[in-house]
Amino acid sequence: xxxxxxxxxxxxxxxxxxxxxxxxxxxxxxxxxxxxxxxxxxxxxxxxxxxxxxxxxxxxxxxxxxxxxxxxxxxxxxxxxxxxxxxxxxxxxxxxxxxxxxxxxxxxxxxxxxxxxxxxxxxxxxxxxxxxxxxxxxxxxxxxxxxxxxxxxxxxxxxxxxxxxxxxxxxxxxxxxxxxxxxxxxxxxxxxxxxxxxxxxxxxxxxxxxxxxxxxxxxxxxxxxxxxxxxxxxxxxxxxxxxxxxxxxxxxxxxxxxxxxxxxxxxxxxxxxxxxxxxxxxxxxxxxxxxxxxxxxxxx
Amino acid sequence: xxxxxxxxxxxxxxxxxxxxxxxxxxxxxxxxxxxxxxxxxxxxxxxxxxxxxxxxxxxxxxxxxxxxxxxxxxxxxxxxxxxxxxxxxxxxxxxxxxxxxxxxxxxxxxxxxxxxxxxxxxxxxxxxxxxxxxxxxxxxxxxxxxxxxxxxxxxxxxxxxxxxxxxxxxxxxxxxxxxxxxxxxxxxxxxxxxxxxxxxxxxxxxxxxxxxxxxxxxxxxxxxxxxxxxxxxxxxxxxxxxxxxxxxxxxxxxxxxxxxxxxxxxxxxxxxxxxxxxxxxxxxxxxxxxxxxxxxxxxxxxxxxxxxxxxxxxxxxxxxxxx
Numbered sequence: 001x002x003x004x005x006x007x008x009x010x011x012x013x014x015x016x017x018x019x020x021x022x023x024x025x026x027x028x029x030x031x032x033x034x035x036x037x038x039x040x041x042x043x044x045x046x047x048x049x050x051x052x053x054x055x056x057x058x059x060x061x062x063x064x065x066x067x068x069x070x071x072x073x074x075x076x077x078x079x080x081x082x083x084x085x086x087x088x089x090x091x092x093x094x095x096x097x098x099x100x101x102x103x104x105x106x107x108x109x110x111x112x113x114x115x116x117x118x119x120x121x122x123x124x125x126x127x128x129x130x131x132x133x134x135x136x137x138x139x140x141x142x143x144x145x146x147x148x149x150x151x152x153x154x155x156x157x158x159x160x161x162x163x164x165x166x167x168x169x170x171x172x173x174x175x176x177x178x179x180x181x182x183x184x185x186x187x188x189x190x191x192x193x194x195x196x197x198x199x200x201x202x203x204x205x206x207x208x209x210x211x212x213x214x215x216x217x218x219x220x221x222x223x224x225x226x227x228x229x230x231x232x233x234x235x236x237x238x239x240x241x242x243x244x245x246x247x248x249x250x251x252x253x254x255x256x257x258x259x260x261x262x263x264x265x266x267x268x269x270x271x272x273x274x275x276x277x278x279x280x281x282x283x284x285x286x287x288x289x290x291x292x293x294x295x296x297x298x299x300x
Numbered sequence: 301x302x303x304x305x306x307x308x309x310x311x312x313x314x315x316x317x318x319x320x321x322x323x324x325x326x327x328x329x330x331x332x333x334x335x336x337x338x339x340x341x342x343x344x345x346x347x348x349x350x351x352x353x354x355x356x357x358x359x360x361x362x363x364x365x366x367x368x369x370x371x372x373x374x375x376x377x378x379x380x381x382x383x384x385x386x387x388x389x390x391x392x393x394x395x396x397x398x399x400x401x402x403x404x405x406x407x408x409x410x411x412x413x414x415x416x417x418x419x420x421x422x423x424x425x426x427x428x429x430x431x432x433x434x435x436x437x438x439x440x441x442x443x444x445x446x447x448x449x450x451x452x453x454x455x456x457x458x459x460x461x462x463x464x465x466x467x468x469x470x471x472x473x474x475x476x477x478x479x480x481x482x483x484x485x486x487x488x489x490x491x492x493x494x495x496x497x498x499x500x501x502x503x504x505x506x507x508x509x510x511x512x513x514x515x516x517x518x519x520x521x522x523x524x525x526x527x528x529x530x531x532x533x534x535x536x537x538x539x540x541x542x543x544x545x546x547x548x549x550x551x552x553x554x555x556x557x558x559x560x561x562x563x564x565x566x567x568x569x570x571x572x573x574x575x576x577x578x579x580x581x582x583x584x585x586x587x588x589x590x591x592x593x594x595x596x597x598x599x600x601x602x603x604x605x606x607x608x609x610x611x612x613x614x615x616x617x618x619x620x621x622x623x
Contacts, residue, residue: 128606183603184596184599184600184603185514185517185518185600188514188517188596189511189514192507192510192511192514193507195507196506196507261599264595265599268592268595271588271592272506272510275506275585275589276506276507279451279505279506282452283452284451284452285452285503285505286452287452287453288449288450288451288452288453288501288502288503289501289503291449291452291453291454292419292449292499292501295421295447295449295454295499296356296419296421296422296499298421
């Protein structure tokens with residue numbers, strides 16, 4: 001599965017991979033993408049071996065850009081890089097395409113009947129060598145195959161979604177997502193970072209007020225999901241509810257021990273978001289300094 | 301304290317000329333047993349704290365800042381505030397502190413070890429100076445209590461207070477045990493407890509605090525792996541503390557890693573047994589964060605065991621397959 005049996009030159013799909021410090025994954029990832037004749041890695045100045053590894057692949061172009069925010073980086077990858085092909089597949093270093101998926105994509109984009117500007121698909125999350133189906137709320141549809149000029153990313157702190165001008169088709173096949181391929185420590189650090197970003201986003205949302213009933217019942221599923229997410233920023237005890245939702249309502253317990261740990265870790269991430277929102281809104285830092293100063297000047 | 305024990309602890313010093321110019325000790329410099337206190341502060345990128353810390357520590361006596369190549373101007377700030385700054389490459393908490401104890405040009409008899417985010421209160425300062433000047437029987441080392449300020453509150457429960465650390469001692473009578481993280485000081489000699497406390501100001505934001513937990517969890521799980529596979533020995537608890545604390549350390553280091561459901565136990569212990577709930581919401585958050593820290597250690601430990609077993613499997617496969 002890691003090396004594709006498809007030969008380049010006949011494929012109208014370019015691929016872009018956004019990276020930062022992905023030395024553990026990038027080589028496998030690039031071998032997996034060998035079906036395409038136009039692979040670009042957009043790297044946020046990794047401090048590890050990632051750029052060197054990428055440069056050792058002759059069929060891959062390396063481009064580097066300083067990471068400012070996720071949506072700017074992603075929009076750059078869509079609009080500022082010249083691709084050889086009309087279609088672009090957006091890939092992460094910890095994701096792998098199955099041969100069936102590649103085959104399906106090729107037949108879709110070469111079909112003269114098709115009118116879509118983007119395709120969405122589902123993925124399988126792996127942990128401890130197993131597909132964590134329920135605990136990851138399968139199926140989640142995400143847009144990965146696009147005509148880059150028809151798409152841009154929304155302006156948000158993190159977890160940005162693409163917005164498509166045109167119609168969206170669906171693919172049947174899956175890609176494989178290995179959340180822990182860089183090790184657990186990396187996962188913790190990454191989610192520590194993401195939770196900080198989510199908290200900044202949440203503080204902004206909370207200042208604007210609770211989403212209205214109408215916003216929650218919009219037709220567009222992306223916009224609806226966003227409204228529900230915004231509502232969740234007003235919830236007390238997100239970590240607890242996320243665990244209940246993921247482990248019990250979504251049947252995460254069917255995934256065994258790996259499912260339990262996955263739910264617990266996601267719930268930990270939700271807790272970090274909530275506590276970081278409080279940190280900012282209550283201005284804990286200022287109180288800490290003032291209290292400490294008082295105790296130093298106290299006369300005993 | 302006996303002279304023999306003293307000699308055992310002092311290590312041979314090998315020092316270059318450059319280092320001498322840097323304020324390091326020489327073999328010829330004689331120890332002047334003046335009644336004064338010197339302070340050792342370890343730093344790495346502590347620019348936000350260091351000026352205040354040095355200023356505060358100078359009230360005790362001469363201050364040495366042992367810095368591991370900070371990139372944020374810590375060294376210049378420390379010098380400006382009046383400290384002697386020495387740079388030494390980072391080798392781990394315990395090793396770095398022990399290096400400082402062995403190699404800096406100490407002149408007096410008493411040492412106080414301070415972290416960059418800690419301060420000495422005026423009451424503690426007076427108590428320390430009194431002990432040094434006293435002609436009565438002195439202990440060789442003293443435990444200092446520490447009050448933490450975090451999340452906008454003084455934390456007085458949850459097992460985080462009182463927090464006794466051996467920080468004040470006669471030079472040569474104490475060293476850090478060799479452990480990857482959460483190392484303790486071992487004092488060969490008599491120890492006492494100080495009445496007044498120092499304070500610990502945690503100015504870091506939660507992302508930094510959690511990142512520290514991730515870092516420590518990684519090191520702690522490495523320590524467990526070392527003990528399981530490489531026969532690394534923990535310092536016998538009997539060296540570490542006074543009697544009443546030995547049981548606790550034995551439980552923590554020998555029994556605890558084998559227990560099931562550690563995060564829950566950790567939470568229950570902090571929040572209920574050690575009355576963390578009396579600190580209000582902050583007490584709850586601290587107990588949860590601690591339980592998560594425990595959970596991360598467990599997950600990392602499990603992953604590392606699996607990695608080791610997998611690599612053994614593949615090695616065995618490679619060995620048994622025909623060439």
